[in-house]
Amino acid sequence: MKLYNIKENDEQVSFSQAVRQGLGRNQGLFFPSELPKFDNIDALLEEEFIPRSAKILSALIGDELPEEKVAEMVNQAFQFPAPLNKVKDHTYALELFHGPTLAFKDFGGRFMAQSLAAVSDGGKITILTATSGDTGAAVAHAFYGMENIQVVILYPKGKISPLQEKLFCTLGKNIHTVAINSDFDACQSLVKQAFDDQTLRSEVGLNSANSINISRLMAQICYYFEAAAQLSKEERENLVVSVPSGNFGNLTAGLLAKALGLPVKRFIASTNVNDTVPRYLETGEWAPKPTIATTSNAMDVSQPNNWPRIEELSGIKQWGLETLGKGAVTDEQSAASVRELHALGYLCEPHGAIAYRVLNEQLQPGETGLFLCTAHPAKFKDVVDDILGSDIELPGPLAKHAEMALLSQEMDDDFEALKKVLRAVQS
Numbered sequence: 305m306k307l308y309n310i311k312e313n314d315e316q317v318s319f320s321q322a323v324r325q326g327l328g329r330n331q332g333l334f335f336p337s338e339l340p341k342f343d344n345i346d347a348l349l350e351e352e353f354i355p356r357s358a359k360i361l362s363a364l365i366g367d368e369l370p371e372e373k374v375a376e377m378v379n380q381a382f383q384f385p386a387p388l389n390k391v392k393d394h395t396y397a398l399e400l401f402h403g404p405t406l407a408f409k410d411f412g413g414r415f416m417a418q419s420l421a422a423v424s425d426g427g428k429i430t431i432l433t434a435t436s437g438d439t440g441a442a443v444a445h446a447f448y449g450m451e452n453i454q455v456v457i458l459y460p461k462g463k464i465s466p467l468q469e470k471l472f473c474t475l476g477k478n479i480h481t482v483a484i485n486s487d488f489d490a491c492q493s494l495v496k497q498a499f500d501d502q503t504l505r506s507e508v509g510l511n512s513a514n515s516i517n518i519s520r521l522m523a524q525i526c527y528y529f530e531a532a533a534q535l536s537k538e539e540r541e542n543l544v545v546s547v548p549s550g551n552f553g554n555l556t557a558g559l560l561a562k563a564l565g566l567p568v569k570r571f572i573a574s575t576n577v578n579d580t581v582p583r584y585l586e587t588g589e590w591a592p593k594p595t596i597a598t599t600s601n602a603m604d605v606s607q608p609n610n611w612p613r614i615e616e617l618s619g620i621k622q623w624g625l626e627t628l629g630k631g632a633v634t635d636e637q638s639a640a641s642v643r644e645l646h647a648l649g650y651l652c653e654p655h656g657a658i659a660y661r662v663l664n665e666q667l668q669p670g671e672t673g674l675f676l677c678t679a680h681p682a683k684f685k686d687v688v689d690d691i692l693g694s695d696i697e698l699p700g701p702l703a704k705h706a707e708m709a710l711l712s713q714e715m716d717d718d719f720e721a722l723k724k725v726l727r728a729v730q731s
Contacts, residue, residue: 305366307334307518310616319368320423323416323519326512327499333609334518335616340364342565349533353386354379356533357526360564361415364522369422377418378526382411386527388534388674391650395663395673398531404701405471406680408554409442411527412520417446419519420453420511428509428730431455432498434491435472436550437464437602438679443513444472444479454729455513456480458491458722461714464601465684467702474708480729481712482722487595489607490717497719504723508730516553516609524557529566531674539672546572546629546663546675548655549581550603552610554676559617569671572629574662576600576654579632581611585625599635599687600654602679631662639691646692653681653688 307322309315311332317325322334340363342348348356358375365374384402391397403410420429429452433443440457447455457472461483473481484491495512498504513520532540545568547555555573562568573581576598584590592606618625633641641657641664652660656677667673681688682696689695698706715721 305364305368306337308337309333310335310612319365319518323419323423323517324511326510326517327496331496331499333516333613335613336364336518339560339563345565345567346537349529353526353530353533354382356529357382360526360529361522373422377415377422381414381418381523382526384410386411386530388531389650391645391648391660394667394671395660395675396531396535397650397652397656397660397677398527398674399677400527401677401680401683403442405438405441405445406683406699406701407438407442408524408527408676408678409438410446412523412553413439413442413446413513415523416513416517416519417450421450424452426452429453429511430508430726430730431511431513432458432495432726433513434458434488434495435464436460436488436604437468438683439513440464440481441468441472444475444481447513448475448479449477454478454480456482456726456729458482458484458494460487460491461485463487463597463604465686467683467685467698467706469710469712470705470708471683471702473710473712474705476711480725482725483712483714484717485714486717487597488604489595492607492609494717494719494722498722498726501723504726508726510726521553521557521560521610521613524554525561525564528558528561528568532566532568535672540567542671543568544570544572544629544663544667544671544673546574546659546673548600548603548659548676548678549573549575550578550605550608552581552608552614554678556610556613556617559614563617563621570627570629572631572659572662572666574630574659575632576603576638576658577632577634578604578606580606581608582630582632585628585630598654599684600638600658602655603658629662629666631665633658633661637661642688642691651681651688651696652677653679653684655679
């Protein structure tokens, strides 16, 4: 598999290099030079989730890793389902929260851990990542206890749910968590600064586990195929998919699935009031505003990292960006949608409810709608209980970590302080 740096096209790397390196020069994202095309999609969709996913990922990676090795990696990573749940006629929820940390990030985080182990040359590795909520837990649990790998996770202090925080800030060992006294965009900026510091990068073996890492993004392609496989052929003929969007990795993966041949009529980018992309699609002006804290905190991103990949793919495939649906939802509107879904017999949290609301507004007669539910409602227990007047029972993983002590250190938005942290974990 060959990939190139979107910002500096002359930088071309293998899959192994892209996984180990994370980002290219000038903070450029890596993108596949070629995308395979599956002609007989119906036959592919008849296969089971694991073998189908192995086939998709092996086709993407190419001969760099043997097919049997990729199959082994997928089998280790995808040990949980991605079921569809019918909410009402012509509308389905794709549940991506059945993994160990109850969020869609488990798919990408676990496959990246397998990928890094497969291509590692035995040198020191420091995973540095920023999280607005679910990435942190998925990465922490995927890499927990792995030899020769230290993990440093930055998150905005007080701006993720307490249960999200507990799930990844209570592990210890090789997992180091840092609460930054700022917002998620500041955390993301610190990560980018670290990757721009070539001396530091080499010194600590820096790597990223955000969705900027191509292995995480590739893993997410697979559950879009799994969703379509659970629909009838007639239903997937006019499939519309609404994706709750923050850093835009999830939508990027969906569009890549379409590029590989998955029949999706259109995608909808559904955001909260941090609506840089919907406004850009409306006006053509990229104008990020200061990040606003919302009840859908995993989407509180004003400068989404993965958007350049969407523009790159749209250019390659000659898909006009105007074909992408869009919508921004307030906290009040998402709460109303949580209540609406509950009345339909479906328990949801604000991120999934945002995707449902925009889908519901834009779905046309004759179309089948699919919205992504990216986290278990209990991960946002305080918010959902407040909206519904309920008392959601905590699933096992959350109940266990809720009783454990936080191990995070606190830090200002200060790159010099971050460098000390990174050097300390490898000392």
